[in-house]
Amino acid sequence: MTSSSLRPKILLLTFIIAFIGITSRLFYWQIIQGYSLNKIAENQATKQKTTLGKRGQIFTSNKHLLVGNKEMYHLMIDKSLIENPDNDLSKKISTILAERDIDDSTNSADLNLDLIKEENKDYLDSRLAMESTWIRLSSRIDREIKQKIEELDNPALYFESYDMRFYPEASMAAHLTGFVGKDEEGSDTGYFGLEGSLNKELGGKFQRKNFFTDALGNLLGGDNVLDNKSLNGRDVVLTIQRDIQFLIETELKRGIEIYGAASGEIIVLDPKTGDLIGLAAWPKYGQEKYYTFEPELYKNPSLANLYEPGSTFKTLTVAAGIDTEAVTPETECPNCEGPRTIGKYTIRTWNDEYNPNITVKDALAKSDNIAMIYVAETLGKDRFVEYMKKFGIGEEIRIDLQDDTSTPFPDKWGPVELATSSFGQGISTNSLQMVRAVSAIANQGVMMRPKILKQVIDHQSNKTIDITPIEERRVISQKTAQTVTELMINSAKHGEAQWIFKNTHAVAGKTGTSQIPISGGYKEDATIASFIGFAPAENPRFVMLIKLNEPQSSPWAAETAAPLWYRVAEKLFLLMNIPPDVTTSISP
Amino acid sequence: MKLGMKVYYTMLVIFIAIQAVSTVYQLGSTIGHGEKITQLENEIFNKEKELSILQEEKHQTYSLTALAITEDDSYHPIGRPITLLGSDNLASAN
Numbered sequence: 042m043t044s045s046s047l048r049p050k051i052l053l054l055t056f057i058i059a060f061i062g063i064t065s066r067l068f069y070w071q072i073i074q075g076y077s078l079n080k081i082a083e084n085q086a087t088k089q090k091t092t093l094g095k096r097g098q099i100f101t102s103n104k105h106l107l108v109g110n111k112e113m114y115h116l117m118i119d120k121s122l123i124e125n126p127d128n129d130l131s132k133k134i135s136t137i138l139a140e141r142d143i144d145d146s147t148n149s150a151d152l153n154l155d156l157i158k159e160e161n162k163d164y165l166d167s168r169l170a171m172e173s174t175w176i177r178l179s180s181r182i183d184r185e186i187k188q189k190i191e192e193l194d195n196p197a198l199y200f201e202s203y204d205m206r207f208y209p210e211a212s213m214a215a216h217l218t219g220f221v222g223k224d225e226e227g228s229d230t231g232y233f234g235l236e237g238s239l240n241k242e243l244g245g246k247f248q249r250k251n252f253f254t255d256a257l258g259n260l261l262g263g264d265n266v267l268d269n270k271s272l273n274g275r276d277v278v279l280t281i282q283r284d285i286q287f288l289i290e291t292e293l294k295r296g297i298e299i300y301g302a303a304s305g306e307i308i309v310l311d312p313k314t315g316d317l318i319g320l321a322a323w324p325k326y327g328q329e330k331y332y333t334f335e336p337e338l339y340k341n342p343s344l345a346n347l348y349e350p351g352s353t354f355k356t357l358t359v360a361a362g363i364d365t366e367a368v369t370p371e372t373e374c375p376n377c378e379g380p381r382t383i384g385k386y387t388i389r390t391w392n393d394e395y396n397p398n399i400t401v402k403d404a405l406a407k408s409d410n411i412a413m414i415y416v417a418e419t420l421g422k423d424r425f426v427e428y429m430k431k432f433g434i435g436e437e438i439r440i441d442l443q444d445d446t447s448t449p450f451p452d453k454w455g456p457v458e459l460a461t462s463s464f465g466q467g468i469s470t471n472s473l474q475m476v477r478a479v480s481a482i483a484n485q486g487v488m489m490r491p492k493i494l495k496q497v498i499d500h501q502s503n504k505t506i507d508i509t510p511i512e513e514r515r516v517i518s519q520k521t522a523q524t525v526t527e528l529m530i531n532s533a534k535h536g537e538a539q540w541i542f543k544n545t546h547a548v549a550g551k552t553g554t555s556q557i558p559i560s561g562g563y564k565e566d567a568t569i570a571s572f573i574g575f576a577p578a579e580n581p582r583f584v585m586l587i588k589l590n591e592p593q594s595s596p597w598a599a600e601t602a603a604p605l606w607y608r609v610a611e612k613l614f615l616l617m618n619i620p621p622d623v624t625t626s627i628s629p
Numbered sequence: 630m631k632l633g634m635k636v637y638y639t640m641l642v643i644f645i646a647i648q649a650v651s652t653v654y655q656l657g658s659t660i661g662h663g664e665k666i667t668q669l670e671n672e673i674f675n676k677e678k679e680l681s682i683l684q685e686e687k688h689q690t691y692s693l694t695a696l697a698i699t700e701d702d703s704y705h706p707i708g709r710p711i712t713l714l715g716s717d718n719l720a721s722a723n
Binding site for chain 2: 106109111112173184207209210211213254255259260261282283284287291574
């Protein structure tokens with residue numbers, strides 16, 4: 042074989058070997074290692090971005106902001122960028138931060154500027170002495186403070202922004218809104234009130250997104266698209282009216298000071314829709330610095346605190362009696378000439394005055410305990426219990442507030458329990474249950490479910506959801522409701538609180554002075570004074586309960602809660618544009 | 630070189646040149662698109678920030694609690710409403 046005939050064969054063989062070699066390497070990199078190489082390439086070419094939407098805002102019924110968000114900053118330092126160590130840096134920053142801390146301080150004893158500066162400086166020095174490169178020096182920096190720190194012109198200082206709840210109306214409606222704190226993982230979470238019950242709806246949505254980038258990390262187009270879909274949580278519009286909420290909070294505080302009460306509540310509800318127009322409780326806390334208040338204050342007392350309602354409960358007893366036709370307003374009490382002894386207990390009237398043959402109508406006006414026992418006994422235990430359950434005593438409200446829960450309803454119903462419950466002692470409820478029950482009388486016998494949400498605004502679907510009123514059930518007939526309303530008007534006009542009755546608007550109301558149960562009996566010389574009523578009586582626009590715990594000026598509701606009720610109602614007539622329905626002509 | 634080969638190589642060069650220009654153009658528009666997205670996202674972010682600051686200031690200014698501190702209480706309750714029993718004014722006559 043000549044060399045010339047061998048050369049092409051060698052060349053061909055070389056090509057074949059090279060081809061097989063390249064093919065096998067390609068098979069190795071593309072097929073065997075393909076998946077992992079693809080992942081490595083993806084990691085190099087993509088950047089991950091996580092975004093958390095803003096928490097939903099809370100508005101009052103007329104769209105005034107009650108709870109919003111504001112941008113705050115963490116003050117950070119990058120120690121690697123410190124070129125010329127500034128020994129006075131901590132001093133300069135502490136002076137600026139002192140302005141914030143002075144504003145934050147609610148205690149005048151803390152208002153020592155030098156002391157605050159010194160404390161801040163010590164803290165900053167200890168942070169600066171840390172080993173890390175990036176150190177958080179301070180939080181809760183607002184825009185103004187940030188600007189002042191930026192004026193220090195220190196390149197090592199920088200800011201990281203975060204959202205914080207913003208309360209333009211300060212602590213208004215704190216018991217309704219609740220507050221935002223941190224959970225175990227350090228994420229924002231709502232506690233109590235609306236923030237607690239609607240935490241999921243209000244919370245911003247979390248999104249993790251991959252972006253294709255070039256070698257320098259710049260965003261590339263192609264599959265990347267501009268995504269402006271909102272991640273913000275749902276906004277909620279409440280049924281609460283800002284001016285009315287402000288009014289009742291101001292008046293409650295004033296009333297508590299005047300009557301020397303330990304605490305108190307005012308609830309205003311629209312009986313036709315169940316809309317909660319306002320709810321004030323005192324003492325209250327500030328949502329922004331909730332951690333500076335006692336945790337007991339976080340709970341909404343109108344839902345969380347049980348009380349024996351006293352004589353306001355008589356309206357329910359009478360309503361049940363009339364609805365079952367066990368009694369009529371003109372039915373006379375045959376055994377009301379003196380105290381009643383049931384078992385080992387002797388039951389008296391509140392003023393120890395007795396009215397033989399008193400009618401049911403007068404009994405409600407005079408708040409006669411003995412007559413109420415007669416109504417309950419005529420009604421019978423089973424029907425009495427049935428009606429109290431229909432009025433929602435013990436039943437949860439089903440309102441969007443975290444403290445809402447059912448309350449204990451007595452299991453044992455002997456003659457003593459029936460007797461004392463007829464005038465509102467020995468049975469406990471909460472203020473909102475009481476308001477809901479009386480609102481059924483105001484609304485022609487139909488009980489509406491109390492609600493606090495008017496609208497929910499979903500930014501992701503761009504939809505606004507209106508929350509419609511829900512009819513809970515009919516409790517009493519329309520005729521009974523009208524009769525009981527007349528009895529309540531009579532009670533307001535001729536009862537213990539008649540001295541304060543105003544001759545402009547027809548008010549249906551009832552006072553209640555109840556004792557406070559403690560273990561083994563009742564608290565000495567302490568009462569809960571309350572007044573519940575609605576107006577205008579014929580076409581009610583609001584039901585209002587005022588409750589004062591342990592008033593010192595007088596133990597009686599007629600001298601404390603009732604005058605406060607009329608004072609607030611008079612202003613409500615103006616704010617709600619309710620014209621007088623009882624007119625008096627002016628003599629020339 | 631034969632004519633056929635010349636045509637072949639000419640076509641090949643033109644094809645590669647078109648491919649190169651097309652690739653550069655596509656990559657350029659991809660980068661441009663990416664820059665545009667980044668720019669728009671930044672604009673949205675800044676506008677949202679501005680809006681939130683303005684809203685914060687508006688709500689703070691018109692806060693009832695803040696107004697109540699500065700304004701006098703000019704409310705005077707009407708003890709006895711006046712009832713208009715008759716009027717010569719035609720507009721208000723029944």
